[in-house]
Amino acid sequence: MNNRTFHKQNETRIRLLILAKLLPWLFIGLILMIGLIRDCSGPDVDPIDDSYMKSIGVVDHVYIVDTTRNGFRAVYKTVKPVTDARLQEIRKREKIRAAFARLQHDAPIHFGGSLLYTDIYDFAVFAKQYDVGPDVELHNIFVMGYEKMNLYIGPNPGIENSARWMNMGTEQGNQYLSSREVFRCSTDTPSIYRYWKCRAPHDISLTDERFSHFSEEERLY
Template sequence: MSNFGRKADEFVYVAAAIGPWAFIITIIVIVGLIKGCLPDKTDPMDNSINKAREILEHVMVRDSTDNGFRVVYATKNPVTDERYKEIRSREHIRDGFERLKEEAPAHFGGSLLETDICDFALYAYRFHIDDDICIHNIFVAGVEKMVFYVQPNPNLENCVTRMNYGTEQGNQYLNEQDINIYIPNGGRRYRYWKCRFLLQVSDTDERFSHFTADEKLH
């Protein structure tokens, strides 16, 4: 019998003599010993406690008038710095981003100015590029399209009616949880960037301002 086997038997005999709780603890110890003897199959590139989800790319999907959407891709899971660099280096991911830029406008008839962000999100979520990445956010992009969301709001006194393209406050966007690809229309939830709680989400595409001059970011 090997030395490891003799030690395991000794643990079992002692645990049986002491009682059931000690026996359970002993089983846990034995399992730990066995796991310690098994080879670690973790890729060295992933073997670190220092992991985080990382933003991969801001992909500008626009039509011939420069209107459309900014799609923010991130790693699907927390990754090490080494794995992040490896993912960024994958040529097929770069090719996928270029395909999305080219194919999305054509899918929506050549113009994205009037394309609903939820309809676009359904298309983009189903546009598979790589299993290790996912869409983190989608923002409306383009001067004409972003201006929709700083139109006068008759129900909001002193609302801002000029888009700040630096902060993008009030611009329409989606989070990664806002679209459900398993239902026909994906669900309908529209968000407005950096607006106060009661005005930051709507069930319809509200093409007007959602913040006041007092709430404006500087």
């Protein structure tokens, strides 16, 4: 090995050693530079959204009833998981509150003044016309009111000792639509009516069955 080759290899070794010692500092400098750029460009996330604690939130239970207090309870939820602070902000939005108020006012008029015998699917199609913005969606619909809920209590030929009364606290046997039915109710897919806290096969029907869908032995207290 001649002197020239030796000096070249030695020089390369020295450069590698220097680079190895500088790498941690270069890495720290890069992190600081990225942080500085982010600070200068402003925050990417609104402070009320800046949290890992997020979940789908219930915006409101909206009661749409006629003068006899019969009708429906519409449950609205956030489309995406949100922080509690964002949920509170969404609940106060004027557009959403106004849409709820219009629905409560317009529905009884649209259905002839009475909601007692209004089909839950007909109501769902009507309710979905009310724009509550991109962050909120109609999630569930429940039958509401003493007389209307009691349409779903009565002798069922397919259930021995079928329920004779409805507990308004548990709402067992009450008719409702899940989010799937609410989403698809404007299409030509078959209508599926659901009955709250009832066991298969009586928990669903393809027509609006106005009798009990659980037995007294299956009753929840």
